[in-house]
Amino acid sequence: MRLTTKGRYAVTAMLDLALHAQRGPVSLADISKRQGISLSYLEQLFAKLRQNTLVSSVRGPGGGYRLSRESAGIFVAQIIDAVNESIDVTSCGREGDCHNGEVCLTHFLWCDLSEQIHDFLSGISLQSLVDRQDVQEVAQRQEGRDAPAPIESNIDTLLTASHIGS
Template identity: 70%
Template sequence: MRLTTKGRYAVTAMLDLVIHSDSGPISLADISKRQEISLSYLEQLFSKLRKQGLVRSVRGPGGGYNLSREPDTIFIAEIVDAVNESIDATNCGGAGNCHAGEVCLTHHLWTDLSAQIHTFLSNISLQSLVDRRKADEEPEQEQILEMLG
């Protein structure tokens, strides 16, 4: 599967937005610093995310970006699709010209895999990833409290 940095960074930036959303709009400069993603690259990604209605911009002092919907209604496949990232496990980009201009023997296998991956990502919300992250952190917090207590 080819999921380039464009899709990975878009998902990472959206997760950062969710995690820090309690303090109001989030600037791309803040996301850039926390996630070590180029600010100009984030600007390009967020332009696409905004056009697809996944985020909204807030102008002025204290401005930045917010999610346009609740995080449990935004799915990873939507984010990947919004930044024009294709999920494609074929070697031909889905064109079917993989073997000297013809469909290779395994073309349909890789096409089906790509569809399965897209379906998988369509069922994972931003909120579910945040919840999973919190669940992973809770045992550590409990252990620290036990040691202190």
């Protein structure tokens, strides 16, 4: 299957946005930090997502991006389509020139599979992903990774270290 990082990153960024939507607009810098996607790449993706009315931008202090509609109404296939990514398992890019310039024996099988994958992803909403326990666990781990340690534990560490040195 040919699904490049563009489609994968777009889905990841949109899921991150959906997970943090209740906090208000989400900055691309925050998504970049949590997901390890370059800020400039996210800017390119979000320009396409905005053009396709999947997100809207909020300017000013505390600005960022928000979903343009409820996460239950945004589907994975829409995100992939919005960033001009195709779901294609053919070896010819659906051109039909896969076997010496002509259609190969299995061309239509791979075209049908590509359609099945697209249909499958058309049935998966951002909300259905947000509701998954495994997604919630990963999101919590990512939040914890970025958060500084509580002050009390820093003090305890310092006190323990000073007693060890005495």
